[in-house]
Amino acid sequence: MDRLDAIRLFVRLVECGSFSAVGREEGIGQPAVSKQIVALERHLGAQLVLRTSRRVVITEAGQTFYESAKQWVDDFDAIESSVGERQQLPRGLIRINTAPAHGRLCITPLLPEFFRRYPDVSIELSVSERQVDLVGEGVDLAIRHGRLVDSSLTARKLSETDFVLVATPGYLAAQGVPTRIPDLDKHTCIVFAKGRERYPWALKVGRETVSYVPHGSLLTGDAEHIRAAVLCGLGISQAPFWLLAEEIRSGQVQVLLPQSQPERVPIHLVYAAGRRVPMRVRVLIDYLVEAFQ
Known part of the structure; x- marks a missing residue:
């Protein structure tokens, strides 16, 4: 043995x-x-x-x-x-966790160049909307969206993202363009929800941030379905900019009420504190930070 x-x-x-x-x-x-x-x-x-x-x-x-x-x-x-050529050629498996839509849209497209640089490294990419227990589930890295509260983790900031109100030009042509927050009451909203709990939208009024509870025919706890519903012209939704970045830039989706956008939300890479980070994991951390910048 x-x-x-x-x-x-x-x-x-x-x-x-x-x-x-x-x-x-x-x-x-x-x-x-x-x-x-x-x-x-x-x-x-x-x-x-x-x-x-x-x-x-x-x-x-x-x-x-x-x-x-x-x-x-x-x-x-x-x-x-850390010895010899291993310093230049790390190898082994890295286990990374992120949200499903973020993994597909923002992480997977970066992997071809990473594998070209580090051909002896492999990645196990798991996706989940929940926050995984890194140590208990054997995860090397996780991507977390929002303010961090777990002090047992070490974090590297990847980026920040705007949360934007969006709809297609076709929907807006048929239903009108909201110019004030109260106008949203007259529109069909695509609602992010867990179970029957609707997640409120954060919107800025002057210097204050208020919560607006959207109402609509479609409720979902999956960002991919939010994206699909917006692109189908089902209504207005609030989503992270990265979820529809290409469509926003091309004009396929329009940003609404930009003056009411809340503060940007940080995105971090996190890993267990107090542990030696293997070279293969360090090079992925550095690569992702560089790529997101």
């Missing part, structure tokens, strides 16, 4: 939750992964996982070992990356 490989496989098993998923990722069969984990358990003298027909359950001993092993693997990768 190569102990280093076995420990790496165990760390990925905890994070993936599946022997077959780890096998696919590493290009080996599921039995080979299982054999390595069994050998590691035998070497440690402790059961790390419970195997059932449907899922893998990590034992208490396994969770304790994972927390130390994850840090050890990261530290080992950082040491490797």
